[in-house]
Amino acid sequence: MANRTKRINALLACVLLLLGVATVPAQAQQAWPSRPVRIIVPFPGGGSTMDTVMRLVAPELSKILGQQVVIDNKPGAGTVIGVDAAAKATDGHTFVGVANSFTVNQTLVKDLPYNFGRDLQPVVLVARTPNVLAARAGLPPNSLAEFVAYAKKNPGKLSYASFGNGTTAHFAGEMFKMMAGIEMVHIPYKGQGPALTDLLAGNVDVMFGNLPDFIAHIKAGKLKAYGTTYLVRAPQAADIPTIAEQGYPGFETDSWYGLLAPAGVPKDVVDRVNAAVNKVLRETAVGGMLTERGLEVLGGGSAKFGDHLQAETAKYARIVKDAGRLPVCRSGTLVIRSEARAKASAAEKPLTMVTICRFSPNGFNASSTGPLSRPLRETRTCMPDA
Numbered sequence: 001m002a003n004r005t006k007r008i009n010a011l012l013a014c015v016l017l018l019l020g021v022a023t024v025p026a027q028a029q030q031a032w033p034s035r036p037v038r039i040i041v042p043f044p045g046g047g048s049t050m051d052t053v054m055r056l057v058a059p060e061l062s063k064i065l066g067q068q069v070v071i072d073n074k075p076g077a078g079t080v081i082g083v084d085a086a087a088k089a090t091d092g093h094t095f096v097g098v099a100n101s102f103t104v105n106q107t108l109v110k111d112l113p114y115n116f117g118r119d120l121q122p123v124v125l126v127a128r129t130p131n132v133l134a135a136r137a138g139l140p141p142n143s144l145a146e147f148v149a150y151a152k153k154n155p156g157k158l159s160y161a162s163f164g165n166g167t168t169a170h171f172a173g174e175m176f177k178m179m180a181g182i183e184m185v186h187i188p189y190k191g192q193g194p195a196l197t198d199l200l201a202g203n204v205d206v207m208f209g210n211l212p213d214f215i216a217h218i219k220a221g222k223l224k225a226y227g228t229t230y231l232v233r234a235p236q237a238a239d240i241p242t243i244a245e246q247g248y249p250g251f252e253t254d255s256w257y258g259l260l261a262p263a264g265v266p267k268d269v270v271d272r273v274n275a276a277v278n279k280v281l282r283e284t285a286v287g288g289m290l291t292e293r294g295l296e297v298l299g300g301g302s303a304k305f306g307d308h309l310q311a312e313t314a315k316y317a318r319i320v321k322d323a324g325r326l327p328v329c330r331s332g333t334l335v336i337r338s339e340a341r342a343k344a345s346a347a348e349k350p351l352t353m354v355t356i357c358r359f360s361p362n363g364f365n366a367s368s369t370g371p372l373s374r375p376l377r378e379t380r381t382c383m384p385d386a
Contacts, residue, residue: 032269033067033093039259040096042082044191045073049210049295053127053257054097056289060280065273078105078166080112087114089262092269095123096260100168103312107320108166116313120260122305123270124277127295128256131172131229132214133243135206136199137222144226144246147206151182159185161199161207163192171319172208172229172253179248199223210255211237212294229253236294256298256312258305274302 039058043050051073058069074082079101086096105112114120133144141147151158162169165188177184187204189195192213199207200222208229215237217223227243228234231252243251259277261270278299281287287297 032272033065035091035093036068036070037061037065038070038072038089038094040072040074040082040086040094042074042076042079042096042098044075045071048191049129049212049255050097050099050257052293053290053295056286057126057277057280060284060286061276064276064279078109078164080105080109083120083260084113086260087119087262090264092265094262095273096120097257098260099257100171100255100312100316101166102260103309104166104171104316104320106313107317116309119263121263121265121270122302122309123259123261124274124302125256125258125298125300125305125308126277126281127290127297128254129295130211130234131168131208131253131255132211132218132237132240133172133176133206133208133226133229134199134214134218135224135226136202136204137224138202139205139224141226142224144241144243147226148180148182151180151184155183156185158182158205159187161187161189161195161204163195163209164188164190168253168255169195169208171316175251175253175319176208176243176248179251208253210294215294234294256308258308270302 039054041048041051041054045051051071054071058071062069074085076082079098083096083098083102086094106116135141135147139147139150141150160173162173164170169192170186170188173184173186176182184206187195189198192209195204195207196209196213196217198204199209200217206226211228211234214223214225218225218237218240225237225240227246228237228240229243229252231242231244231250233240233242259273261273281290281297281299290297
């Protein structure tokens with residue numbers, strides 16, 4: 001009897017142990033999130049579309065997850081600093097917002113401190129918006145065809161602004177230059193805000209920018225719109241023809257925004273956040289708020305976002321290669337010298353602006369010296385690091 005009792009007790013102990021082990025994953029899953037969830041935004045706060053999108057999503061996401069969702073702005077090095085911080089996070093509660101620049105950096109930045117396939121995983125694609133090619137109000141051409149003809153008659157005398165090297169505005173400009181067979185001087189700024197300000201002031205000629213931030217100025221007559229960059233007309237600007245329909249088939253650029261997670265975050269957590277963000281976009285007022293701001297609400301599964309990232313990486317790799325400029329100095333310093341004249345008098349002595357573009361493992365940075373006004377021509381010299 002005693003032996004039988006021992007065997008029964010041992011059997012019960014084994015059963016309890018198995019039950020205990022079996023319930024650990026369920027308990028762990030129920031416990032997540034056990035602390036506030038952090039979304040790193042690798043752009044400045046208050047001045048980027050990415051920041052706006054994530055701050056609209058965060059409150060409703062907090063309600064669904066049952067924990068506060070905190071936005072943590074970590075700009076710098078072309079988003080590399082913020083993405084790297086997320087890639088190295090081990091708390092299981094950190095995510096990072098990414099945009100086109102994330103896929104651009106896969107080619108543009110040599111020796112990234114993180115590896116996409118190894119250190120990060122896709123969660124969800126949130127939204128996107130078309131770009132628009134806009135010109136200063138005083139530029140003579142009134143249509144895209146007139147603009148291309150004007151640029152060909154004035155090679156190298158027109159300037160186009162962007163909100164930074166390696167951004168969608170930069171690559172849209174390079175793509176259009178190649179397709180149209182024109183030459184323009186690229187003027188990079190530290191963000192869309194300063195670039196748009198100079199475009200409105202007439203200090204640069206044209207710019208590809210996010211349509212939601214340009215549409216009011218276009219309607220007010222402060223800017224001219226030459227075309228949008230979807231393959232079909234944007235619903236919020238149906239009167240503006242696409243660049244593709246004006247003789248440049250296949251020309252398409254946009255600005256998109258999504259979420260990544262560190263590779264160590266369990267799949268069930270990724271799936272839970274994916275479902276929660278999709279619910280925010282489809283079942284709350286956030287979707288309408290994004291639409292009102294000119295964004296296209298997307299959502300979908302993490303695998304779909306992964307496919308999108310792979311396609312975007314391949315696309316921008318081709319653009320960098322075709323442009324033939326940026327990769328040449330990825331491990332050194334690129335000196336860009338642009339001659340310009342003061343707007344007050346075309347007879348005045350030419351002025352010079354020098355842009356120092358520094359490529360390093362931590363990203364791409366640019367700084368400019370000298371006045372910026374009506375660039376005429378540009379020379380580029382690569383000085384490799386010793």
